[in-house]
Amino acid sequence: MARTAVKALPYEHVLVRREGRVGLVQINRPKAMNALSTPLMAELVQALRELDLDDAIGAMVVTGDERAFAAGADIKEMAGVTPMELLTRGSLDLWDAVGRLAKPVIAAVSGFCFGGGCELAMLCDMIVASETARFGQPEIAIGVIPGAGGTQRLTRILGKARAMELVLTGESIGAREALAYGLVNRVVPVELYLEEALKLAAKIAGQPPLAVKMAKEAINAVDQMHLDEGLQVERKNFYLLFSSEDQKEGMAAFVQKRAPNWKGK
Numbered sequence: 433m434a435r436t437a438v439k440a441l442p443y444e445h446v447l448v449r450r451e452g453r454v455g456l457v458q459i460n461r462p463k464a465m466n467a468l469s470t471p472l473m474a475e476l477v478q479a480l481r482e483l484d485l486d487d488a489i490g491a492m493v494v495t496g497d498e499r500a501f502a503a504g505a506d507i508k509e510m511a512g513v514t515p516m517e518l519l520t521r522g523s524l525d526l527w528d529a530v531g532r533l534a535k536p537v538i539a540a541v542s543g544f545c546f547g548g549g550c551e552l553a554m555l556c557d558m559i560v561a562s563e564t565a566r567f568g569q570p571e572i573a574i575g576v577i578p579g580a581g582g583t584q585r586l587t588r589i590l591g592k593a594r595a596m597e598l599v600l601t602g603e604s605i606g607a608r609e610a611l612a613y614g615l616v617n618r619v620v621p622v623e624l625y626l627e628e629a630l631k632l633a634a635k636i637a638g639q640p641p642l643a644v645k646m647a648k649e650a651i652n653a654v655d656q657m658h659l660d661e662g663l664q665v666e667r668k669n670f671y672l673l674f675s676s677e678d679q680k681e682g683m684a685a686f687v688q689k690r691a692p693n694w695k696g697k
């Protein structure tokens with residue numbers, strides 16, 4: 433498969449590359465356990481947005497390194513911040529932006545996935561974990577609480593009792609436990625987690641692009657809407673797909689017993 437570096441921007445904190453129709457963004461701040469500083473988040477979001485807008489890309493993977501996906505937001509950056517700065521800086525917009533990407537994003541997680549790192553992974557659509565991955569929201573130990581959606585998303589996924597225990601004790605769970613709780617899609621040996629995530633992303637990137645986006649939007653509506661409203665989103669997207677060339681091609685290919693040729697139109 434073609435592997436080309438994206439040269440559009442000289443990123444300082446993330447590495448971007450393409451593997452066929454998959455865009456990979458690697459958080460690259462190993463000396464600080466990939467702590468998610470504001471400049472890093474800005475680059476991560478810019479890289480993801482570029483891939484999201486690129487017709488040649490069908491899905492994205494976000495990863496860190498073997499030791500850490502990300503050990504949280506940057507505590508050193510946050511230590512002296514005032515409430516007004518937090519409010520007016522708009523850095524939460526950067527986090528929200530990850531959740532608003534139209535194409536599927538898979539987090540490939542190994543090692544520490546703590547605090548903002550865990551929140552970032554939950555903002556992605558799926559998580560592939562290495563056996564060494566550890567997930568937690570340890571903010572309580574530094575006098576705060578999760579601030580980028582952790583209390584809400586963790587509770588939706590794990591249920592109240594488990595989320596309460598993790599957030600109030602600051603303790604973490606391993607990959608197998610995360611799998612049992614439905615936080616991650618699969619757990620693989622550490623040497624395979626990135627490959628497995630890229631494989632899953634490539635499989636999705638091979639599906640009809642419009643249907644993938646519509647399905648993602650409809651599934652995400654579950655967390656944002658009541659059932660009736662969510663069903664409206666699903667219905668609208670289902671009907672809309674019947675105006676696409678890919679729907680005609682997909683159904684014709686089935687009838688003609690041949691492989692479909694997706695155009696993303």
Ligand code: DAK
Pocket residue numbers: 463464465467468503504505506507508518523524525527544546547548549570571574578579580
């Ligand atoms: N921030 C800054 N630096 C960090 C860091 C972090 N979160 N985590 C690790 N580092 C740095 C360490 O300070 C150390 O730097 P040097 O001393 O070498 O300069 C280096 O990474 C290596 O870390 P350790 O020496 O500590 O390594 P260990 O293997 O001993 O321990 C550890 C690994 C992950 C257990 C430990 O580093 C640790 O506990 N880290 C902090 C974990 C944590 O508390 N995470 C939650 C942070 S609070 C928001 C958006 C996001 C958030 C909130 C609001 N808005 C936009 C409103 C999120 C908040 C958080 O994530």
